[in-house]
Amino acid sequence: MIAIVKRVLLTFLLLLLSSLAVFAAIRLSGGDVTAARLPASATAEDRELFREQIGLNKPILTQYVDYLAKVAKGDLGNSLTNNAKISSLATEKIKNSLILGTAAIVLVFGIGIPLGMMAAFRRNSWLDTSISSASVAGMAIPNFWLALLVVWLFSSSLGWFPSAGQGGFKYLVLPSIVLAAEGIALTVRMTRSAMLENLSQDFVRTLRASGLSEGRIYFKHILRNSLLPIISLAGLRVGQIVGYALVVETIFGWPGVGQILVNGVLRRDYPIVQFFSLLLVVVVTLGNLAANVGYTLANPRLRK
Amino acid sequence: MTNETPLLEIKDLSVGLRASNIAYDILRKVSLTVNRNEILAVVGESGCGKSVTALSILQLQSNPPLFITGGSIMYGGRDLVTLSKKAIRAVRGSEIAMIFQDPMSALDPMFTVGTLLTSAVHAHQSVGKDVAEKIALEALEDAGIEDPKRRFGEYPFHLSGGVAQRVMIALALVNNPKLIVADEPTTALDVTVQAQILDRLKELKKDRGMSIMLITHNLGVVASVADRMAVMYTGEVVEMGAVSDVFDKPQHPYTTGLLGAVPRLGGAASDLTPIVGRVPQLDELPVGCTFVDRCSRAVEQCSTTRPTLQVRGRAEVRCHNPVG
Numbered sequence: 001m002i003a004i005v006k007r008v009l010l011t012f013l014l015l016l017l018s019s020l021a022v023f024a025a026i027r028l029s030g031g032d033v034t035a036a037r038l039p040a041s042a043t044a045e046d047r048e049l050f051r052e053q054i055g056l057n058k059p060i061l062t063q064y065v066d067y068l069a070k071v072a073k074g075d076l077g078n079s080l081t082n083n084a085k086i087s088s089l090a091t092e093k094i095k096n097s098l099i100l101g102t103a104a105i106v107l108v109f110g111i112g113i114p115l116g117m118m119a120a121f122r123r124n125s126w127l128d129t130s131i132s133s134a135s136v137a138g139m140a141i142p143n144f145w146l147a148l149l150v151v152w153l154f155s156s157s158l159g160w161f162p163s164a165g166q167g168g169f170k171y172l173v174l175p176s177i178v179l180a181a182e183g184i185a186l187t188v189r190m191t192r193s194a195m196l197e198n199l200s201q202d203f204v205r206t207l208r209a210s211g212l213s214e215g216r217i218y219f220k221h222i223l224r225n226s227l228l229p230i231i232s233l234a235g236l237r238v239g240q241i242v243g244y245a246l247v248v249e250t251i252f253g254w255p256g257v258g259q260i261l262v263n264g265v266l267r268r269d270y271p272i273v274q275f276f277s278l279l280l281v282v283v284v285t286l287g288n289l290a291a292n293v294g295y296t297l298a299n300p301r302l303r304k
Numbered sequence: 305m306t307n308e309t310p311l312l313e314i315k316d317l318s319v320g321l322r323a324s325n326i327a328y329d330i331l332r333k334v335s336l337t338v339n340r341n342e343i344l345a346v347v348g349e350s351g352c353g354k355s356v357t358a359l360s361i362l363q364l365q366s367n368p369p370l371f372i373t374g375g376s377i378m379y380g381g382r383d384l385v386t387l388s389k390k391a392i393r394a395v396r397g398s399e400i401a402m403i404f405q406d407p408m409s410a411l412d413p414m415f416t417v418g419t420l421l422t423s424a425v426h427a428h429q430s431v432g433k434d435v436a437e438k439i440a441l442e443a444l445e446d447a448g449i450e451d452p453k454r455r456f457g458e459y460p461f462h463l464s465g466g467v468a469q470r471v472m473i474a475l476a477l478v479n480n481p482k483l484i485v486a487d488e489p490t491t492a493l494d495v496t497v498q499a500q501i502l503d504r505l506k507e508l509k510k511d512r513g514m515s516i517m518l519i520t521h522n523l524g525v526v527a528s529v530a531d532r533m534a535v536m537y538t539g540e541v542v543e544m545g546a547v548s549d550v551f552d553k554p555q556h557p558y559t560t561g562l563l564g565a566v567p568r569l570g571g572a573a574s575d576l577t578p579i580v581g582r583v584p585q586l587d588e589l590p591v592g593c594t595f596v597d598r599c600s601r602a603v604e605q606c607s608t609t610r611p612t613l614q615v616r617g618r619a620e621v622r623c624h625n626p627v628g
Contacts, residue, residue, distance in 0.1 A: 202409040205364055209404075210424040210475060211397035214389075220423075224414045300414060300459045 011285055018281045019274065023064050026265070026273045027056075036081050036267035054080065067274070077271035079264075086275050089260070094279070096166065097245060097256030101283075103176035104241050108183035113230065115184075116191025121218050123196060131188060138185025143244055147178045147251045164253035175252040179244055183237045187230065194226035201225075231294045238287025242280050310337040311483055311515050312361070312400075317375035317385075319356055321586075322368065328586040330356050330370065331539045335613060338483060343509055343516045345530035345547070347523060347562070351583065353539040354519045358487045360385075361517075362400055363392050379483075398428040401476035403486040407468035411460040417444075417471050418456035421478055428479045439478055447474035448504045466497035473504065484508070487519045502529050523566050527551060535559050538583060538594040545619025555616060555626040557599045593624065601625045 033056065034047040055063055070077065076086040119131040141149075154174060155163035161173050198204070199222055207217045249258035257276050264272035296302045319331040331353045338344045346354045359365040361377055361384060377384040379399065384392060396402075404410040412420060421440035425431065431439070437456075444452035447470040460468060469489060476484050486505065490498035506529050508514050518530060526533050526547060534544040535556065543556040554560045561579035568575065581598035590596050596606045605624045613622045 202404065202406065203412040205359075206402075206404060206410045206472070206475070207412065208364055209362060209396055209402040211393050211395075211427040211479070212423065213393065213427070216423070216427075221412050221415070225412070300416075301461050 007289070011289075014285060015278060015281060019068075019278050020064060022274055022277045023067065024060060026268070026270055027060055027063075031268040033080055033268040033270065036269065076275050079272050080269045081264075081267050081272075086271055090275070090279075093255065093257045093260050093276070096254060097249070097258065099172065100176055100179065100249070100254055100256060101241055101245060103172055104179040104183070105238065107176060107180035108187055108237055108241070109230075109234075111180075112184045112187025113191050116188040117195060117219070117223060119188065119192045120195035120199070120222075123192075128192075132192070135185040135188040138181050138188075141181070143178055143181060144247050144251060146181055147174075147248060150174050150178060151251075164251075166253075166255055175248050175254050178252075179241055179248045182244070183240055187237070190230055190233065191226060194229050195222050198222045198225045228295065228299055231291060231298055233291070234294065235284075235288035235291035238291070239284045242283055242287075308340065311340045311379070312336075312338040312517070313376075313378040314357070314361070315376050315378065317357065317360060317377060318373045319353075319360060319365065320371050320373040322371055326587075329373070329539060330586070331360075333375065334536070334539070334541055335375075336534050336541060336544070338515050338517050339532075340482075340515055341509060341513045342531040343505070343518055343529055345518045345520060345526040345533040346536060347520055347526055347533060348536035349521055349583065352536040354521075354536050355487050357536070358402070358485050358517065358519050361485055362396050362402060363387075364396075364402070394428070397424060397476075397481065398479040399481055400483045400485060401479070401481040403469075403472050403476050403484060403489045405488040406492045407465060407472045408460065408463075408492075410472060411468060413460050415459070416456070417458055417460070417463075420471075421456075421475060424475055425478050440474070443474040443477040444471070446477055446508075447471070448500065449474065465493050466500065469493060469497070469501055470504070473501070473508075477508075480512075481514070483515045483517065485517045485519070488521070489518070490522075490525065491520075498525075505529060523562065535562065538586075538589060540594065540622060541613060541620075542595070542622045543619060544613070544621075549618045553617070553619075553628050555619060555621040555628060556595075556623050557601050557625075557627060558595050560627055561598075593622075601627070 032047075033054075034042065034050050038046060038050060051057055055066060058066075067077075076090075078085055079089065115131050115135075119128040122128050151163045151174065154160045162171050163174070165171055195218070204217060204222065207221055212221075245256065245258035246262050247258070248254070249256045250262045253259070257279060260272060261276040261280070263269070264276065314334060314336040316333040316335055317331055318329060318333055321328045321330050334353065334357055336344070336346070336357070346357065348354045356365055356370065360372060363384065365372075372385055375385070379395070384395065387395070411417075415423075418437065418440060421443060422433070422436040425436040425439050429436070429439075441452045441456060444455055449455055449467065449470050455463070455467065455471070460471075463471065469492075472489070484505075489505075490501050493501065502525060505516055505518070509516055518525070520526060530547050532545065533547050533550055534541050535550070535558065536542065537558050543550060543554070543559045550559060551563065554563055558579070561577070564577035565579060566576075567573075579598055584590065584594060584597065590607065592605070592607045592609055593599070593602070593611055596602050599606065603625045609624075611622045611624050613620050616626060617628075
């Protein structure tokens with residue numbers, strides 16, 4: 001109980017600190033907020049007036065305190081670019097990103113774990129060599145390049161999937177694969193090495209001595225033992241996907257949190273950047289929390 | 305008993321170690337028999353090959369780097385060495401079961417005692433869940449566990465070393481094997497628990513007519529439970545016979561050395577006679593008898609020709625110049 005309270009308090013502290021970091025970073029990075037909002041013909045006075053209106057002339061700390069006060073009252077602010085209310089923008093963006101992110105997580109574990117198991121079960125065979133080489137490639141290829149590659153192959157050349165935008169399932173395939181690629185590769189390698197490490201444990205010999213089949217030993221006992229390290233690093237995988245979503249959503253024109261955040265940064269749309277980057281912090285924190293809970297549930301030594 | 309065919313007959317078993325560019329013989333022509341309803345103790349110091357012998361029976365030796373290079377292990381008219389993977393799996397646990405040294409690491413930490421036992425039952429018997437649970441609970445009771453129902457739902461980390469070793473015994477009992485191979489089952493346990501476990505093994509032999517092959521380095525254990533014993537040294541059996549015969553009239557100088565190195569209650573420390581020298585490394589074994597460099601009775605022949613296991617008196621001994 002105390003542990004949970006401590007955790008929640010820590011999470012709040014983390015959010016506060018990261019909000020300050022984001023707040024300061026975007027303001028100190030230069031750029032001109034008026035360029036996107038005001039017409040090119042606007043005079044220097046017009047621009048100065050606009051800055052004053054939104055409080056940009058005050059010291060950063062004062063701006064930050066004002067911002068916190070507004071957020072505490074439930075006012076997330078409006079976009080500086082088109083004056084849209086962030087609270088009404090957010091639902092749609094979050095929904096879109098959740099679809100893409102969930103698809104990627106499912107791929108990471110749904111493909112990564114079985115492939116890693118197969119590589120371990122048939123270790124040192126051609127199958128293992130192919131899976132392991134592919135996973136090295138998966139880790140080495142940068143996702144923005146992989147994105148261009150799959151668009152060229154599956155959209156331009158073969159025409160199987162659309163290259164960008166959002167619609168039905170077809171639109172989800174390429175971005176989710178690109179988003180998941182590195183996570184799949186890492187999960188394959190981790191599953192394989194965890195399985196092989198557990199294979200040399202004493203208990204495996206006991207299971208064999210009881211007459212259990214190799215399949216049972218691998219897919220029930222060794223797998224169960226190998227899941228622990230995979231679960232414990234699942235939080236990292238979530239963080240990775242959140243980070244890559246910025247790139248992947250932008251390339252594939254996926255109207256989600258990543259895309260709006262990147263555009264927000266480019267236009268110095270402060271309220272947008274502040275809200276959506278904090279949202280990413282929340283997601284990563286929740287991902288780690290879920291991984292922690294999962295680890296506790298999966299490990300009989302920690303379960304009560 | 306002598307005209308009956310033995311339950312298990314290991315004949316001239318050789319096991320080699322092959323790793324990158326080296327090749328050694330870990331076991332050289334080991335011959336052992338386990339008769340029905342008897343406890344055979346295999347003794348020797350670390351590295352003499354007693355565990356490899358035990359593991360080879362069920363083909364559980366680490367392969368690679370260990371390979372059986374010759375010999376046979378006859379059980380029920382079949383040679384276990386030549387069995388297919390599927391056929392040896394049918395023998396494991398149901399005909400011959402094994403108990404291992406460190407029960408805490410030998411039990412899968414992620415499953416309950418009950419699950420471990422019932423999946424061992426299901427490996428050999430097509431019975432329902434209820435029946436499997438009943439068999440498992442009975443086995444726990446037979447292994448000397450006081451509250452089987454409670455233990456059934458516990459995980460290995462809940463158990464003490466002694467209880468964990470009893471669970472190992474229960475795991476060996478669920479499919480009612482004829483032979484249990486116990487590889488140093490009491491080494492990791494304290495003396496009181498050790499005595500209880502050994503008593504339990506003796507009772508199993510008596511009540512169920514089982515045979516037990518007990519691997520140990522503890523001569524006290526041998527004296528208290530075993531019927532026959534085999535002494536191993538550098539991958540060979542050097543002496544084999546009834547426990548009383550070997551203890552009363554050891555014939556191999558190594559056996560006399562081992563017995564001389566056992567402390568006796570009330571005896572002074574100076575009564576202990578250590579065996580001089582050290583066990584030769586695998587790559588520096590003498591051409592003749594492998595014990596020659598440490599032996600006070602060595603004759604010329606010992607450095608040139610390796611002795612074979614010969615019947616002498618009531619036991620078998622591998623020596624050119626045996627004691628007595």
